[in-house]
Amino acid sequence: MAHECFENAAIAEQMNAGFVNVKVDREERPDVDSIYMDAVTALTGRGGWPMTVFCHPDGRPFHGGTYWPDRPRGGMPSFPQVLEAVVDAWTNRRDDLSDLGDRLTASMARHADLPPSATLPPPEALATGVSHLATQHDDRWGGFGDAPKFPQAMSLEALLRHLAAGRTTEIPDMRATEVATTTLDAMASGGIYDHLGGGFARYSVDSQWLVPHFEKMLYDNAMLARVYLHGWQVLGHQRWLQVATETIDYVLTDLRHPAGGFFSAEDADSEGAEGTFYLWSEAEIRALCDKDAEAALEWYGVSADGNFEGSNILHRPVRGGLQRPEAIQRARQALAAQREKRIRPGLDDKVLTEWNGLMLATLAEAAMAVGREDWLEVARTNADFLCRTLRREDGRWLRAWQADGGAHTLGYAADHAAMIDGLTRLGEASGESRWTALAVSTADVMLDLFLDEAHGGFFSTGNDAETLVRRPKDLLDNAHPSANSLAALALLRLGSLVGDARYTEAAESVLQLLGEQVANHPTAFGHLLGATDLFHSGITAVVVTGNRPDLVAVAAGTWRPNTVLAWGEPFGGPLWAGRSGDQAWVCRDFTCRSPISDTEALTRELS
Numbered sequence: 001m002a003h004e005c006f007e008n009a010a011i012a013e014q015m016n017a018g019f020v021n022v023k024v025d026r027e028e029r030p031d032v033d034s035i036y037m038d039a040v041t042a043l044t045g046r047g048g049w050p051m052t053v054f055c056h057p058d059g060r061p062f063h064g065g066t067y068w069p070d071r072p073r074g075g076m077p078s079f080p081q082v083l084e085a086v087v088d089a090w091t092n093r094r095d096d097l098s099d100l101g102d103r104l105t106a107s108m109a110r111h112a113d114l115p116p117s118a119t120l121p122p123p124e125a126l127a128t129g130v131s132h133l134a135t136q137h138d139d140r141w142g143g144f145g146d147a148p149k150f151p152q153a154m155s156l157e158a159l160l161r162h163l164a165a166g167r168t169t170e171i172p173d174m175r176a177t178e179v180a181t182t183t184l185d186a187m188a189s190g191g192i193y194d195h196l197g198g199g200f201a202r203y204s205v206d207s208q209w210l211v212p213h214f215e216k217m218l219y220d221n222a223m224l225a226r227v228y229l230h231g232w233q234v235l236g237h238q239r240w241l242q243v244a245t246e247t248i249d250y251v252l253t254d255l256r257h258p259a260g261g262f263f264s265a266e267d268a269d270s271e272g273a274e275g276t277f278y279l280w281s282e283a284e285i286r287a288l289c290d291k292d293a294e295a296a297l298e299w300y301g302v303s304a305d306g307n308f309e310g311s312n313i314l315h316r317p318v319r320g321g322l323q324r325p326e327a328i329q330r331a332r333q334a335l336a337a338q339r340e341k342r343i344r345p346g347l348d349d350k351v352l353t354e355w356n357g358l359m360l361a362t363l364a365e366a367a368m369a370v371g372r373e374d375w376l377e378v379a380r381t382n383a384d385f386l387c388r389t390l391r392r393e394d395g396r397w398l399r400a401w402q403a404d405g406g407a408h409t410l411g412y413a414a415d416h417a418a419m420i421d422g423l424t425r426l427g428e429a430s431g432e433s434r435w436t437a438l439a440v441s442t443a444d445v446m447l448d449l450f451l452d453e454a455h456g457g458f459f460s461t462g463n464d465a466e467t468l469v470r471r472p473k474d475l476l477d478n479a480h481p482s483a484n485s486l487a488a489l490a491l492l493r494l495g496s497l498v499g500d501a502r503y504t505e506a507a508e509s510v511l512q513l514l515g516e517q518v519a520n521h522p523t524a525f526g527h528l529l530g531a532t533d534l535f536h537s538g539i540t541a542v543v544v545t546g547n548r549p550d551l552v553a554v555a556a557g558t559w560r561p562n563t564v565l566a567w568g569e570p571f572g573g574p575l576w577a578g579r580s581g582d583q584a585w586v587c588r589d590f591t592c593r594s595p596i597s598d599t600e601a602l603t604r605e606l607s
Contacts, residue, residue, distance in 0.1 A: 002072040005079045008108050011070065014080055017056075018087045027264060027352060028400045028409055031461050034472045035108045040064040042107035052079075054086050059469040060101035061108075078337065098319025110527040116456050116593040117515030121528075123536040129522035130162045130176055130527045136523070137179045142186030144523055147207040151178040151187050151200060153223035154477050156180060160230045161374075161530055161561050165537070177231070177235065184231050185320035187224075188243045191313035193553065194278065194337040195300065197254070197361035198246030200224050201268075210315055211308055214268040214275045214345070218255055218352075219480045221247050222359040229366050233559035241370070248366060251359060252378060260385030261351035261380075262359050270345040277345050280312035280335070288338055289331040296331035299324075334403045349399040352392050353411055356382060357418025359479065364425040368556040379426055383435065386419070395445045409553075410465050411456040414474060417486035424494050431552070431568020439494055443503055446487065456509030475514065479526035484510045488531035496539040497564050499590060510536060528562065537562050538588055542606070543575050546582030554602045555584070563606070 005011050013371035015021050026033035029238060033051075039061040041047040053064035063086055068079040077085075089097055089381040122128075133155055136144045143149045159180045166173055187193060190209025191202045199221050201212030228244035231237065255263045270277040282304045286293045289489070296302070300314040307313055314335075316322060324332065360382050366564070367376035390398045390407050397419060420442050429437035449462035452473065459471040460483055474483040488510040495503030511518070518525045518532055542555040544567035552567050574590040583595040586605045596602045 001067055001069075001079070001198065005068070005483045008070055009081055011083075011103060014083050018083060027124065027350065029415070030474075030564055031261070031412060031465075031468065031472055034059060034460065034474065035468060036064065038068070038108040038110065038507075039104045041572065053343065056098070056101050058100075060105045062097040062101040062104065076081050079403040102355070105469050109472040110180050110409075111450075111475045112459065112471055112473040114455065114457075114473070114475070114513055116509070116512040118180075119515050120511050120535075121515060121518040122530045125516075126158060126162055126165075126521035126529050128519035129158055129525070130173075132520065132522050133159060134175050134179050135182070138367040139178075139182065141207050141473065142183035143207075144183075148203050148205050148213075149209060150203045150479070151192065151224055152523060152526065153220070153227045154481060155523050156183060156228065157223075158522060158526050158529045160227070160234050160559075161533060164230075164559055164561055165299050165533070172196075180231065181235065181237075181320075184228065184240060184243075188228070188239070189316035189319045191308075191315045193243070193315075194250065195314045195316070196332055196339060197250055198243075198248075199250030200247065211313060212275075214278055216250075216255075216266045218251065218262055218355045219263050219481075220359050221251050221319045222355065222362045223480065225251075225498075226362045226365060229362075229369060230559050230561075231290060233289070233369060242322060244366065245370075248363065250377065256402070257349075257351065257385070260381035261389070261501075262356050263347060264350045264352055264355060265348040266344070267346035267348070270343050275308070277339065278313065279308065280314065281306070281311060284338075285312075285331075287333065290333050290334075292327040292334075295325075295327045296335075299328050299331075338484065350403060351386075351390070353386060353397050353399055353415040354418045355480075356386055357420075357422040360386075360422030361418075361425045363430040364422065368429040369559070371553075374430055380430065383423065383426055383438075388437065396443045396449070396464075397442065397445070406584060412460050412462075412483065413446060413450040414460070414481075414483035414486060416442050416450065417458075417483055417490050420446065420494060421486060421490035424490065424497065427571075428567075429556075433571035435567035436494075436571045439490075440498055440500070443494055443500075444490060447506055448500060450483075451506060452509075453506060455513065458487050458510070459511045476524045476528045477582075478524075485525065485527035485531060486511070488528060489534060490532050492539065493564050496541055497573065498565060498571065499575065507531065508535065534562055539564055540606070541566065541575055541587045541590075542602075543567070543579055543587060543592070544583075545576075545579045545583040545585070548582045548584065550599050551584040551596070551602055554599050555606065558606075560606065 024032050036053045037047045040051055043064055048066040048125040049451050051066055053061050063105050068082050071078045144152055144155060159176050160555045163176055179328060187209050192204045192209045192212040199216050202215045202217055205211045219507040229241040232241040268274045282302050285296055285302055289296045301317040302312045360379055363375050363379040389401050397415045398407040399409035399411045399415055420439050423435045423439035450458040452459055458472045459472060476482055477485050488507040491503040491507040518528050540563045541563050544551045555565050566575050579585055583597045584602050585592040585595055
């Protein structure tokens, strides 16, 4: 629609003659996008993008829709016809539009009025949610639901969290293992994964994960790298560590600003067509790979006819066969080098605080789990960049930064929540107290600006932000975790580290909003299932005092999602009170058992 309509001079003239036109970047202004998407969904029965909304001067919507073509097509009116009809209605039936505006405004930001539930999500919410996910799973191709298929990282995280909790039981959950393994292998084997450069595309247009929408988003790759890392930690498959590593390397290579921030996305198009950068012919591969060509053609499922509009999307026909022999590695390097000579897809060079917080958390976790000091240094540089460019002196975060315009737009609850989690995990990975202190400062700002004192949970916008027709509250996990899910999990972890009950109480208020819905709708609350499990299971805190890197390695070496780690520089709070010596302490509710000085004993204690 951007090309068909908004770049059409005649349509632009018609728009400017009849309307005050405002173009909104939904990544910079998710608050505006969310409330008007509610209105369009109420009006038409469905949502989506592109989205056009017609409003009264005070912001109340009275008409809207998604795609309209430049000329009548397939039973749809053209966009010029819609514009003409709206002008006519505004001129001749404005009272009707005012009534419609009142009704649509009432449908916007409905979650903001949600009262707290009578009950919290039950202790068995995670197990119930995993059971529901198993029934929704595509056992043939993996994933949940039909095409188009999105890589639902948070649902997979819930499965892995469930499996991690059951590691010590005698009977493993074979169904959950099957679901996680099928989907993780199918996605990494499909064309949605970039087999040359690493990283995942936004979604697959088919059920087999073969043909992607070639756009690559930072938040997808941040969350999927974490899922594959955790999959390796829980189930031990080395191929998943390879995928996690290559995905992180993609972000560090192609989405990183030299000063440390991470860019938002790479476009699907290059040279005027979708996917051009990623497609291959059989002849190209034969010419480039020499003696390894036959092996490469078979490995990547390449044929003369192709699998996408006469060309080939590289994929692995043998699901899960991802660890490459030497011949394939040579071929991959040759193809990747040739691809770098092509025109790259367009780069969205916004640095968004929320998405960077997600990547920061992934980098910190991965560095700690794998022992990659270089990743930890990149995480430090990223956090320094974000604090320097996107955090005001009063501790409030801004939303977006670009090199040619600097930082702008007041940050949202999701920005603050993602940074709490990222900074907390960086403190755990580095042992440096400054990151934990910054997480505390950010949590205090979030409670001051976003907490709903009446109903609980967090509004999307701060009480210092501009007033919209409705104040939204982001509750559903969708393409990335909701602000409230992020906040609940991050505040529970931070509260257990620093001993501040305000954080755990605010997290509990999020859970109180949703009650039993969390377990029954796992694809809508995948991240919040983790917070629910954390709340009911309780958090184990490991404190390592003195200089014992071997004890730190034991605590960090296995994914224990309900464990937090304090070591290195003390940052105050009850966990550190009275602790000293070169030893470890395992604590629950700030009550610690006898100190441990050898690695085997700590391993037993944590098991």
